[in-house]
Amino acid sequence: MEASEEPEFDATLGGTEHLPYSANSLKFASSRSVEIAAMTESILRPSKTKLVFQTLPVHMRRRVMSHNSKRLPRKLRKAHLDQLKKSGLPPKQKRPSRKYRRRPANLLEEYNRRQKRNVWLETHIWHAKRFHMTERWGHRLPYAPCDKAFRACYRGSSAHCLLQDISYYTPIQIIGTEKLIKEMFAKVTSSVCGLGIGAMAYINGTRQGTIHIYGINSFPFGYIGKVQFIWAPCDRTNKSLWLFVHPSQANLIKSVLEEAVSAQDQDDYETTKKRRKLENGAESIQIKAMPGNFNRFRLTGPNSHAVLVQSLKCVNDGIKNAKWVSLHKPLDLEEKAQYWQTISTASSPAQLPANMVVGLVVKDPRLSRPQQRTKAKQDTNTEIDTDSLLRIPHFISNSPLWNVKIHESIKKESMTNGQFIQHVTKNQLVPGEVDEDDPALQCVPVVLVQRPGSQNPEYKKIGYGSGWDIILPSGYALPFWLTFIMFGARSGGLRETESLAFEMGECYLPPDSDAGKENERRIKLELRERYFRLPPSKRVNYIKIAINSPFVCPWNVLLSDWSENQVNKYFVLRNRTILNDIQECITKKRSLPNIENAISCLVPVYVKLVAKGSLQKHSLICLPEAGDFANLKTLFEPHHEDPNEKIRKLKRSEHIKLLKKIRKSKIKLKKKEKTAGAEKLRKITTIEPSEYTKSMRELWLPSKVESVRNVASRQVMGYVAQGAFSFTEACSCGIGYIAFHALKHLLNNGLNQVLVRNTTSRKYRLANIMIVKDT
């Protein structure tokens, strides 16, 4: 570079360069044509219209990036500062705010205070920095990531790995003999819903099962929720069973089970009273809820297997270092490590046996962390052996994790992050290298549970939603979580749980359970509030488009309308054989068979639009009429009269007059007070809306819904509970419920398609229906 900066002279001044006497303009231009083209191009379409930080992808942008260059990646900082110099540097950083300076000195104490109202997960602080948090079911839970990653999370679940913390699921331990437990569960479950708790397939503990729990002897009414269970493998007569219950149902399920036990004891007592009294006390069932004893992470997507393989390193020989080993000796370590090695080459968890439970003892996850965030890749060169996929070896499922006694020891002996870093910096010989067999860190027992995802190619693509659940002892959530993140898992929150259930075509919190009703109520309040916050000119006038309950689905009213009786209790159909029959009837356009309790029965359906159009929550599923299929394009709900419109206008003008009057009188009063020198009256703000607002709201949206079936021009059969654009189907889909009699009516007309209409629109659209079998 220096050579070029030296001055050059032409020959007349004693230099070496000889200048030509004339210049050929054409040649001159043509030899620079490329540069000219580039210049005109850059003038016409300047590529750098953006600031430096705007070129970053959305997920890498930070809040005050333009002011604080430290928030940018280092390689962009210089360019950013140069750009800033041109437009004037930002003012110097202000003194930190008072709020910031007054932060509690002891954060931990403050955190403990805040945890009193809601339970926090162990990964709470990690999430609170990156997620919108909500209060749900007595927990403070991550709702959705701040980086607007809705589609990225879907892509994670379908092609990569989506990671969710579901430690809020409450584990319930049940100890008792197999026979007693089976008897107890016979009261709260029904065999028609699928395999029961004592089925051969689950009893040896190699697979996780799911059951539907109802109130005691109240099937099909009184549905409580879906529960996952694992039998802890052991040879003793007193077996232990672990239920993982959703926190919205945990208390209810525990009380129901306790009630079932006491009822059982009474029965036993009466029958055996005469014979033996001694046995009764010994043969009882213990039920213990243990919230916070385990952490449970959910990994979804084909890459979740690679993430687990990379981050979990099995301990395969005798473990000397861990204290918990003396309390419970882990078995079959070598065989387990070998099996994990053989299945490690699978390219997706969907290739492994369904719902398999794998108990492993692994090294501390901090030791196998990569330096930078990398995407875990599968070693695809060696093909997996088909034989190893066929059977689950019997030894694989036992785990010391199910022994409650060791939990305390594990938690006590675990190394905090600070201690770990101190230890590593002190002991490492080569900087940056970590000894994988460090004896100072104890090994950890974990349990992996496979989820098969979709296994029915007619319903959803095979393997969608497959993944692993990992159950960890408490105290180890963050080390494992960070390792998974470093191996390229994308984190999601509750929104992802909802959208995953929707994409899989499953019912999320069904409407016949208390949890579902609570959820509906919450959504209704939220939507109603939002509706009335809009100015009147921006509100949809639901009366004009004949929708009388836009924010909630009135199942009671719907069923009463279709049965001509008052229906108070209702249930969602979960009988496997009947659901299969109904599906067959729908595909073949046959009429439906009769079932018990048909008047209060809702049939879960998957609604899929035939052509374009969007589908939203609470949309109506309507009965098509004879000529509808021919003129679908022009099929609109006619305009309806709104009788309340005039009343509202009158009321409003009256109210304005009244307000004016009050204001005038106030001003008069003030003048008087000023002369008198009286005290100021403090303004009282009330949260409760005034009588006027309430009555106006009632006129906008009458709260009493008496009939829904014949309100619009097409009869309403049911409602869509969850609807959106589905990425797996590439069209708008929804999960809804149809009254059984309405479905019967539809099939009797020889039709198997329905009309759907959004709550904000007059347009009817055609949709296909399928029965949801996995409720």
Added chain:
Amino acid sequence: MADENTQQKKEESKKRPKRHPNKNYALKKRLPLKPVDGDNVIFITKKTNFKAQLDKCCDLLTRGEKEIILHGLGAAIQRCCNLALQLEILFSGTCQIEVNTGTVDCVDDLEPLTEELDFDSQVRCSSSIHIRIFRNAMLGANQ
């Protein structure tokens, strides 16, 4: 003649017994084992739009990929062949096709429908086709 033949075939297919082994089990399919994945590997499916997959292949080839590999399994074999032939016409003279056939072992889960039975699994063989499409001359030397 042709009509008669198809009719006969229809009848035959009706007679063929269904694959369900018995009434005690429900058949659940697992994901078949995949060959090596990569940027230039495309798995042809029946569900994905044919035109979309054709466009994807065209894009890859015009972008300068030396070879692309198409995999088809079971009922998607016909689509896979069609796609390869379409590509051959579109890139006439500049592409060549190499076809391999094979068999893939698919594992099915047999989920019991009664309490007394344990899970079972079966291996089902499915035919597969692997088509390698490679360029033997570049389209337009300056590209």
